[in-house]
Amino acid sequence: MTVYCMDLLHTMASSYRNPCGGSGHEPAHARFVGPGMLTAVVSRDVFASPPVDSILAAIRAVTGPLGCLLIVKVLSLFISSYPGDRLNFGLAAEQAKSEGYKMQMVIVGDDCALPPARGIAGRRGLAGTILVHKVVGAAADAGLSLAAVAAEAKHASEVVGMMGVALSVCTLPGQVTSDRLGPRQMELGLGIHGEPSVAVVELQSVDVVVEHVLKQILSQETQYLPITRGCSVVLLVNGLGATPIMELMITVRKAVPELQLVYGIAVDRVYTGTLMTSLDMAGLSITIMKSDDSILKRLDAPTKALAWPVGSEGNRPPAKFRVPLPPSPSIKDDEIFAPSQELSKQGCILEAAIEASATAIINLKDSLNEWDSKVGDGDCGTTVILEDMKKHYPMDDAARTINEIGATIRRVMGGTSGILYDNLCFPKDVLIVSRGNR
Structure with a gap:
């Protein structure tokens, strides 16, 4: 010693x-x-x-x-x-x-x-x-x-x-x-x-x-x-x-x-x-x-005591700062921060449908997690669709809204189920329609 x-x-x-x-x-x-x-x-x-x-x-x-x-x-x-x-x-x-x-x-x-x-x-x-x-x-x-x-x-x-x-x-x-x-x-x-x-x-x-x-x-x-x-x-x-x-x-x-x-x-x-x-x-x-x-x-100061939670030479790892997540590339900045406009009848119907679906998914959280565990993960994640919907879902454009729902799922939902649900939001016909609307 x-x-x-x-x-x-x-x-x-x-x-x-x-x-x-x-x-x-x-x-x-x-x-x-x-x-x-x-x-x-x-x-x-x-x-x-x-x-x-x-x-x-x-x-x-x-x-x-x-x-x-x-x-x-x-x-x-x-x-x-x-x-x-x-x-x-x-x-x-x-x-x-x-x-x-x-x-x-x-x-x-x-x-x-x-x-x-x-x-x-x-x-x-x-x-x-x-x-x-x-x-x-x-x-x-x-x-x-x-x-x-x-x-x-x-x-x-x-x-x-x-x-x-x-x-x-x-x-x-x-x-x-x-x-x-x-x-x-x-x-x-x-x-x-x-x-x-x-x-x-x-x-x-x-x-x-x-x-x-x-x-x-x-x-x-x-x-x-x-x-x-x-x-x-x-x-x-x-x-x-x-x-x-x-x-x-x-x-x-x-x-x-x-x-x-x-x-x-x-x-x-x-x-x-x-x-x-x-x-x-x-x-x-x-x-x-x-x-x-x-x-x-x-x-x-350096120490070689085994349980001290810093390197033996006293070096500290650099501080990690939270990096803000960039918005979905399918939405432009001016669309994210644009003031909300009155929705069309179709947009109101879509908004109500998404809200009802998201609420149902939240109520099924335990069952979804159980199903996800059967394929090896065990946590589908917590949905934030309601939160994102209030921010920037383009409700008057059904195809783009479905696209954004997929982006939300891809961002917040882990496990095997997350990628499966994400893929459901991007079928080929939806992507074609979305491009056509643009």
Whole structure:
């Protein structure tokens, strides 16, 4: 293992009964060990804290002359156990100091689920800890002193906030899974060890979820984060174990414009992936970190930690911008934007027929998808014929209207069925008539 100018040790907190730390969060934390991030991690059984002796053994194994920084994330909701989260590592640190090691410890608590008035035990440390890991690891790799690295870690921990949403309860090995969450319910403000969340609500769309989570993290009433309009942030969307990457990307697609347009906040970096899990839990967490030149420099620094979602040399792929879809070539620009004219009787009849047909197709969506699955695809797509019809279907020209319906189907409907239905709109006689009309 590469030895940094200063060694880092990441440890995990508390016990199963007062849920914290332990295994079950893979790839965190072992796969964040590597040049540019952590030197070692200390783990135990699933959701169980390592004892003081294990922490001391790790400190002795990796600490060099420049010292060791313990990064501890607190995950307890209960006041009776909150001091215990720190005592395990505090005692290990004090014992290491008595043996001559230079030691410092930073507590990470990025949870924004509970308002301060209810946060008796303080904030839990969750996925935002990963960003702190990266900042600290890059600072140590740059050769900074223990005090300087600890200062950067403390600053990073003070400008990061997170909130999670669960669609299922995780399955603890050898235990019966809790049935507290119904099939059409979700949990807001979850921990990552199967403990009850802040609230159980009816299942909502991703747009509603993202709006709620960002509102909670960026609330000016709670003031968890020093982030206001005009600031810049780093966004981390993290899967909790059983969430497809596609769903994380959909969350990003909603979160970025929400931050930019609603809150007036620039998004400097976006990190997406399954980074800190809760075994097989379905759900995700959204983390916001206030960015500045120093933090961006640390996040962009190269690392060979296997789970960090950026190339080993710190290279970031170029941002992808949405490219507007060009209009159908069969319609001229002046026709698309021309003011609507009163339709002829034939056009009105055609319009009513298309609207009735499109409505019938929408009502048959499940059956169409089932039929499509029999030929290997499984999703005909959602029709937008009604939407396109209101924009630019030339209702007084039946042949061209059928042509445009085909263009709509070709654009929005995937699978095997899409191309078959598209072809139905382009029989030879229709094309000949259409050319003749022109």
